[in-house]
Each structure stands twice: as structure tokens, then as C-alpha cells.
Amino acid sequence: MAAPQRDSKKPQALRAASGYGSTPVPGAKEPKSRPPKSIRDKLGMLQAHLPYYSGPYSVGTMEIEVPARNPRHFSEIKRNHRHLLQLETVLMTVFYPGAHGSGHGKPPYGGTRWSRETWLPRPRLGTATGYGQFAGIGSLGIPLFAITSMFTKLPAYRNAPLATHWPPNFNLRTDGADAKNQSGPTPPGGSVSPVFPLLIFSHGLGGTRTMYSELCGEFASYGMVVVAVEHRDGSGPRSYVNRGPKETDTKPDGKDTESHTMGNSPEDSSRKGEKVDYIFPKDNPLDTSPNNDKGVDVELRAAQIALRLAEIEEAYNAMCEITAGKGKEEIYDRNLRRKGFRGASSIGLDGIDWNTWTSAFHTEGVTILGHSFGAATAIEALRQPERFHWVKQAVIYDIWGAAVRAADAQAKERSSAKSGDSCQDQSNDVADHVHSTDAPGEDKGTGTIALPLLAINSEAFSYWASNFSLVESLAAEAAANAQPAWLLTVRGTVHVSQSDFALLYPRLCSVFLKMTAHPRRALDINVDATLEFLRLVAPHEHMLHVTRAAPADGVLRAPLQADGDGVSLHRPASKYIAARLRIPHEMSYRFRPGRRARRKKLVAEAKASDEVWMHFKPAAETLRRFGLDVDGDGKDCAYAAPPEARAPRKAQDQDGGEGGEWAKEGDGTGQGRGTQGEAAQTKGTNVAKGGDSAEEPMNTFVGRVQEATAGAGRNET
Template sequence: MGSLIWERLRQRLWRTIQPRSTWGYILCCGIATFLVVRTLSSSSPLLSSNLPAYTGPFGVGTIDVEVPVETRSINNATFKDGGHPAFQLETVLFTLYYPTRRGTVSSKPHHLWVPKPRAIVGEGYARFAHISNFVTNSLITFGLWGLVGSTKIPAHVDVPLHDSPVLLQSPGFETEPLTVDEGIPVMVFSHGMASSRTQYTQYVGELASRGFVVAAIEHRDGSGPGTQIIRHGQPPRTLLHFDVRHLTVDSGLDGDTFKKAQLDFRQAEVEETVGVLERINHGAGGEIFKSNSRHEGQHLYEWEGRLAIKNATIGGHSFGATLALQTLRNGPSELLPFQGAVVLDPGKQSGPLNHDVRVPTLILHSNSWSSRRSIFFGRAHFDVVKDVVRGVLKRGKDAWFMTSLGTSHPSVTDAPLIEPWLLSFTTGATIDVHEGVNQYVKVTQRFLQYQTTGVKEGILAECVTHPQYWVEDESRPDSGDLPETFQKYWQIHVAPCGPKEGEA
């Protein structure tokens, strides 16, 4: 009997790990094997660079917050494996980035860029590639280690919030700090597909070093590679990337309705994040610390009255940018009190974009997002985005639509900073990887300052330079009076000033 069981186990294992004659399987295994050999024979990750220190006038602190919420199902879909609800909200997880005093050092270790256990992330990415099995999961996990090693996020863990009045600085820090009595400006940030909250740490950390608080959400809607849901007194529950193929047939979801369910789940997570921030601001920071299963936030009780929640900004990249626009429908509201939005490369395959936007909005396209013509629900994606921004202007709110020259879709993430050669080679980005993130930070900073002061400065004070995206092999249109430093990095397609409707 024992030999029969062993033979069945052996046959099942072989069916799982046996090679397949698909190019995806062969390529993945080949690359991962190379990375394993290269990693084990070297003391440093392959082609990898450490994340740079933040450049703003303030130090940067960070806190992981995971707290339980009232359990609710956003959709009735269930997993084939185990029958657990796919879109059941149990906890909300986000990471705070915030200004602290320069020179502040934490006694706790820095957060890892790829959180442990890495095997979850490796298996999740194998699922994305539709090649998940024992061999590929292990190889991709080793490959992740080979690419990013033990890369750490530069922010200091669980240190106090800066204790002086609210602090804003102009790019270059050539001016005096600006004191704002209403509280520190807050942004809630949503990551993109096949991504996570840890993959934008340079962008959000740089904003924190300039005096802003950013809450970067970890979405549990299946769009990330993998995460652990942790609650006090319960064993961690692993949630891997999932899509329609992982759900039961009676779930009734197809490609479009599945994405809608994901966006609705993400919006619920945003609502819960705002609720936690409001509780902290109202003096419940100590309670949040006690309920935080990540055991960080010992100084949150000192944050009482320090956050400008009622003037918060929603931000997001790609799928997260589509979500950011969705949260503005019929807003601002009590649950979603956003007074502005920073929208980075709104998704081309994430479902329709919400046009009901009634707050100041900044939409930034990477060069690759603008240059590649994509048909989006029967129209060019570029034109659809342009109409969203024009609609904001027609409602009497300021709005901008720009393209960041030389960048690619991942340029706002940490990936090009960690693997600059690999990302430049595969994405075609031509801008220096550090300058790419720096340009996104500068414009976002200007917008967040505008949200607080109502004053348009820097590139936000400039008019339209290119009503349509300018392609390099065509004759360059007139850029007007746009300063040369801006011409090198940006095209402005829509802005609060000129040209008027009909002149484009």
C-alpha cells in the first residue's frame, strides 16, 4: 500500500515539474536558472543598484499599518481552491511615508523592498506568467533574489513624525519653508497591476522628504503577486495573484466584470485607509498601534490633529490611476474626501475611465504611454484622457495633462533604479533613471503645493505647448515661452491656460 501511494506521489510530482514545450516555460526556466547560478556565484545581485537616499530637506520615516476592518464581501465570487470568497475585505494594509527630522535613525531594521516570505512573491509572478509549478515557482523566487537581493527601502522604520509646523519647500529648496496651519498634506496612493505598495518607494519617499504624508496601499484584489493577510491571534493567510481562471464557474465574472470587481474592492480599501487616517488624526493613534498586526506605529498617538485629511489627494499609477479616477465619481464625499488627484499613466486595459471629475487633477503620461497609439473603447486612449482633463476645466477646476519625455511606463516605479540597465534595455526609456523619477516628483510636488496654497508655480503656471503628442521624427511645433528646462522633459497637452477650445 505504501509503495502504491509513493508511486502515485512520484507520478503527480513528475506531471507538475516535467518540462513543457512552450516558449514561455522554456524562457522563464532558462532565465531563472541563469539568475540562480549567477546569484550563488556572486556576493551582489545581478546588475542591481541600491535605492538612493531621499533628497528633500527632511528625513523620511515609514510605518507598515495593517488593521482589521468590518469583514464584508465586495463580490460573491469564490476560489476554485478552497471556496474562500475572492473579494472579502478583512484587513487593510498600507505603508505610511512621512517627514521626520534629518538624522533620525531607527532601532528597527529597514523594510525589505521584496517583503518576506519571498516565495509568495515568486509564486505570484509565476501565476502572472501562467507557468506556476514547483520548479518555476522556486526558480522565479531565486531569480527575484538574484535581481534585487536584499534591497532595503531607505526610509527609517517607526520613527516620530517631524514635530515642527507643516513643511513645504519649492523644488531646489531655494525658498523658505511654507507654514500651513491646516495640517500636513496627505496623499493616498494606489499601485498598478502586477505590482505592490513597495514598488514606488522612491516616488512616495521623495514626496515625504519634501514635507508630505503618503499612504501607499497594498491591494488584495488579485492584482499583486502575493501578500499575507495578518490578523492578531490568527495564522497568516496567503493571497496570491488571481484572475477569472482561479474562480468557480458560478461566480459569473468575465474579463470586464472581473476588473470592475477589482476596482470596487480597491475602492473599498481606499475608503478604509482614509478611515484609519481620520482615526489617527482624531487621536486614536494609540489604538491603531495596538490593533496593528505589523507591530509598528508606536508614535502614532502624536499624530493627532497633524493631517490635512479633508484636503487629501488621491494618486495612482496604471490600474491604480484608473482607480484614482473612479474614487472621484460623485465626489468629494465623506468616505472619499479627495480634493485633488495625481493620475499616472491611466490604464489602457483597466476598464473605462471615469469622466465625472470635479476636483483639480494632474494627469501625467510616460513617453511610451503617449507615443504608442492605443484604441480604447473605440477611440484613441490619448484623446480619451485629454477629454477627461478638459471636462475638469469645463467644471471650473484647474487641470493638467502632460507627457514626461524619455520615460516608459515603469519609470515612476523603483524598478529602473534597482535594475537600470535591464529596464532601459527592455522598455526603451532614454531618460536617466534618477532624473525620470525626479521629474515625476517635482511636478507632483508642485501640484500638492497648489492643493494647499491655490498658487500655480513652476510648470503648472505654463500654458499648453503641444495640444497633440509630438513625435520626434516630425518637425517640432512651437513650444511658446516654455523654459528650456521644461522643454527637455515635458510636453503640456492641456492646462488651465491656452490654447482655447477649437484652437488646438
């Protein structure tokens, strides 16, 4: 990310983003190299395609739906005399590193062609209908998806053999797609086969288990097992719950109860494939809008988060069975996504070698990730450390703050005073209801974030002042507990930029949402920042192969955002806050390519702040207490592991890994280690000096946005 300083004489206007297709963000880098598309993808005509993943591993997927261990309902909300929110099964797609030869030759389940999961979950007509209802266009959703993405498939291979090789010491930025499917040496102290870290992803409103397939697949291509849960809480467009046959159980009191279990034939199920559509709050369908006077439906959103947390637990338990060597009897034999069941592929889990999955990934030190409402779900998991003791860090993408609590009452008061709306009041109400819906004996949560946290915002959401204040309070909360936390904004992005929608519909996002970042480059920044974060905070032994395969791009080294840096340039009108951006002189920009070419030439020299705004980063003392140190000149905050604290990383560096980039003395300027981190943390933002916590809110960015509101009308002409 760091690059030579730009000529200060260049006009400020040239720093404006020019949009997708030319110079997306001033000085932005090109997307990572990826393998070429297959023949099938090239013949797709109008069908959109997803780019292949950039990491050194091929990617495999498994579709799993198994009955819940503890089925139950959440809240007393009913429609048609039936509880709306019920936990009966858990559905997920598992993305994982594939072995050499994945996608070539004969597949392990027989036949001659490899199968790939469809991006639009099956049954595709049903899902398209659900999306139409969610988007308010009704049956028009079917032809819209039919001509664009109904036949789009993930660039991952169904039931591919699990990788057992270490990745090469190649950088895809320099070696391109040739790094794919090559092996590297076993690092000193490493096992014969790598043991992969485990990530669990929670989708946002309107999402599915495949909505974020590029993000999840990218992590898998760098050597991680990623579980993308499909929530059945009425937050997705449409999902289907399969059931096995009914069995009658007798309780100790002699009363009979019915339960659904897996049987020999799907025809035995009495209610096979029941659909779960998106739930619009009664009398308040737009409760997620920043301009909604009625606020958030507290009871519904709290119950949904409680159900989501239970689904994450069930998914984690299923993965524990797999790595414990029980994949055949506990997963394969009970899987409800196989031939004859609603929404299933005829292949099911055929061809999986369950023996290779034994002890193949870590079940401790798990990372939880989420987007929007899924990010709020991740935060609530962090606040229940006894229940989710296996979660050790979190990454939140464009969090919807109304569904989480502020750090404390003082932060709530501060935010309400400066934001002028009730977002944080609503978030506290939702969180209180979450714990009221917990099952007996479940951890009620401490309300404190005491684990490392990375928050990545879109530019569109960063203009939502009350929501941004909430995210700041979360980062400050982690910092107050001596945990490293980062908060940054990816410039030119909108709320869907972290999902597959921006990749499949880039022109629509550019024209209607005013997205100016290249969608693939925006994805790269999110992936790079997440990998850098995990290299710093995750257990070292979990990241040996990831450290080698994915060199740091320096996203987290970006300097803190300085005042007056044009942060309101793309701020939209108030009625469009959080939904879209604004492109100054849009008509001239879109229809004068010569002007765009000149602008691209003038902004060729980039610096870190051209692609991201860094709002919050750890103080040096926090990093040292966490076993890290600070290098650099006070502008680019580089982190290094002291040899006495993380000796294994030093050994990995000798093997050619990326750890050497972090551990080197200085930053190339001849300056050594020091305490510049404190200076960097206070530069341009109102963060408390000394120690490791942000004792005052970082309100500089929010203040500038609010000050720009008065002149919004002038800017929008």
C-alpha cells in the same frame, strides 16, 4: 523647465533621445542631488539600491494591517468554492516626514541599529515566487530577485519620530544634501508645528505597497503623509492576509456568525497569513494587452476596483483614528503586522509616540494618486463625491483607460471613431459593473469629474491611441466642470518609469523596454509636476511648508505640444505598443560613445518640450475662477495667485517661500499679466476657444500617431 530657445539650424535628428547613461533626453536636466548612500548600500555587490529622497525631511515608515470595519466579499466570482475577492483587513505602508536625528543614534524601539523596511515585502521568498508567476517565469523569480533586490531596503527609517519642525528655506538644487535635517522659521500665520497634507496612493497591476516607494518617499521628504495601500484584490504578485482569533457573534435573529478579530496571540488564528496571488482572468489571461482580441474581463476588473475603493476607505478611516488621538488603542493594539504574524517585522509599531500624531495631518482636502490600474481606481473615487467627500484633487500616472468610463457618450463615440478599437467601450462596461458591485447605501457615483486633475503619461503609453484618447476625455471632463486639468507626457519613459523598477533595473529597462530617460530624472519630473499641481489647487494652509521646500521647476508651464515635433520618432511596432519604445539606429547609438558625446554637446540648450509634451492645460478663465491668474508671454503659462484671492500665499512669499515665483509679474521678459492663457491653450492642439472647457477632443497628438502607423514599417527598419 523653460530655457533659451535652441538654434533652429540644428538638425532634427539631434533631438532624438540617446538613452540612459549618456544624454537620456535632449537637453534634459541632471537629477536632483541626494544624500550619499550608507555603508550598507555601498557594500551591496550585485544588490540594487534605491536613492535617498531629495526633500529636506528624513522619511519614516509604518507598516499597518488592521481588521476591516466592514468586512465583505465583492462579486460572486469563486475558485475552489470560495469567493475570490474579500475584504478582511487593510494593509498599508505609511510614509511620513521624520524628525531630526532619524537614522542616527539609538532607535525609539530599543537596540542599537535602525530598521528599514525591505523593498520586496516579507516573506520575500513568497513575494518573489508571486512575481515569477505574474511575469510568467515561475520559480526563476526567486534567483532573479535573490541576486538583484531581495536584500534592498527602503531609504526610510521604520517607526522614526514624526517631524515637528518646519523645513528650511533651502533649495536642494543649490544647497544639496546640506538642506537635510535643518529647521526653518515658522511662517506668518503658521502653527508651531506644521500640519501635513494627506495623500493616498493606489498601485497598479503587479504592484505592492512598496513598489512606488521612491515616489511616495519623495512626497514624504517634502512634508506629506503618504498612505500606500496594498490591495488584496488579486492585482498584486502576492500578498498575505493575517487574521486574529475567531469570535462568535450573535445577531438579533439569534443566528451565530463568525468573525476574525485581534487577539492576544497570533497562534490563536485558524488561517494565519493566507496568501492572495495575482488573479489571471479565466480563459483571457492577457486582458490588459492593447492587442488582445477578447478585450477586458469586465466582471473581474469591476469587482477589483470596488474592492480597492473599499480598501481606500478603510485606510482613510485608520488614519483618521491616528490623528484623532486613538492610535494606541485602535491601531497599535489591533495591528496584525507585528512579531509572530506572516510578513511582519518583529518591531511592529513599537517606539511610535502616538501623541505626536494627534492632529498632525489634515483629513480633509486629501489627494488621491494612482498608477495604471491604481489611476483608474482614483478616477472612480472622483466620480463618487459623496462617498469620498474628503478627496479634493487627484493625480493619475499612466492610467490604464480600459478600466474607467469616458466623459460621456459623445466622447465615447468620438474616441471609438478615431481609435478604431474597443478600449473605451470596455472602459464603460467596467465602470458600469463597478457601481453594480457597490454595497447598499454606498454612493453610486455621478459619473462626472468635478475636481482638479493632473494626468502624467509615459511616452510608451502615449502611443496607445485609444488609451490616450480616454485620458484626454478625462482632462476635458474636468475642464468642462470648470476645474483645472493638465495632461502631459514625460519623454523617453515607459510604463514602469513611475515605479521603483526603473530605478532598480535601469539597464534592463533600457535594453528591453528601450527607456531613454534617466530613471531618476524621470522621477524628478513626476514629483515636480505633482508638487506644482498641489501648490496650485490644494488648500493653501496644507502647502505652506511644501511651497517653501520644493521650488517650482516649471513643468506645468511647458507650452502645448506643436504639430510636427517628432512625436512618432520612438513609436514602436504595433505589437509592442504600450510595452516599449523604439530607439532609432540603436546599435550605432549604443556602441558609438563619441557620437553620443557630440550629440550631448549640440543639445546643451534645453527648452520645456525637450523633457515633456504638454497636451492639455487649463484655460485662463478656469484658473481665474479657481483663484489663480495667468502670467507670461503666451508660451510659458505661469500661474499667479491674486492677492485678494490668496493673501496668505503673499505672506508666505515674504518668508522666503516659493510662492513668490508664482506671484511675480511677468515671466522675466518684461511682460505683465494678460489673457495669453487662452492663446496658449489653443496653440498646436484642437481645443475649443473661449471659456474653460475643451468642447472638441484634442486629437492632434493622436492623429499624428495614427498617421505615423502607415510608415511604421519603414521607421522600424
